[in-house]
Amino acid sequence: MGTTIIQEFRADHQRIRGTLVRLRQAITKGDIPEVRRLLGSADGLLGSHFKFEERHLYPALTGLVGEDGVRQLIREHDSIFRGVGDLAALAAKDTWSDGERTAALDSLALIGDHPENCDDLCQYIAHLPGSEQAALLDHMQALRLQRITFSEYAVERRRT
Numbered sequence: 001m002g003t004t005i006i007q008e009f010r011a012d013h014q015r016i017r018g019t020l021v022r023l024r025q026a027i028t029k030g031d032i033p034e035v036r037r038l039l040g041s042a043d044g045l046l047g048s049h050f051k052f053e054e055r056h057l058y059p060a061l062t063g064l065v066g067e068d069g070v071r072q073l074i075r076e077h078d079s080i081f082r083g084v085g086d087l088a089a090l091a092a093k094d095t096w097s098d099g100e101r102t103a104a105l106d107s108l109a110l111i112g113d114h115p116e117n118c119d120d121l122c123q124y125i126a127h128l129p130g131s132e133q134a135a136l137l138d139h140m141q142a143l144r145l146q147r148i149t150f151s152e153y154a155v156e157r158r159r160t
């Protein structure tokens with residue numbers, strides 16, 4: 001039996017959670033090259049995950065969570081995009097002051113509860129008909145193959 005959208009969606013969140021834990025450790029140590037490396041290696045995962053949510057998952061869930069619910073989810077993403085962008089800007093520096101290290105932790109905090117909060121959406125996905133769940137899985141896999149990065153999608157997102 002193949003995988004399901006719910007399994008793949010949860011697997012994405014587990015990978016994101018792992019990255020967040022390692023980012024927190026690296027930031028706490030002030031290990032800027034490691035922060036840069038972790039952001040670089042998560043770029044494709046984050047890009048395809050958030051593009052999938054905004055372009056495919058949320059529209060599919062509108063009938064279940066309502067338009068206000070979807071707007072709220074997008075607003076939560078706004079702070080995630082800010083957090084990742086600010087953290088990437090800090091990671092481009094050679095050294096950090098204490099204030100910059102604190103700012104990096106604050107940026108990380110904007111992303112920190114995504115895996116838990118977003119996993120809750122699985123309860124709604126489970127209510128979609130099987131054909132819609134299969135279509136969502138196809139969209140997710142197509143986006144992964146496109147290898148869109150978070151930074152690319154952030155630019156695309158600002159334009160629309």
Ligand SMILES: [Fe+2]
Nearest residue numbers: 049053114118
């Ligand atoms: Fe998510």
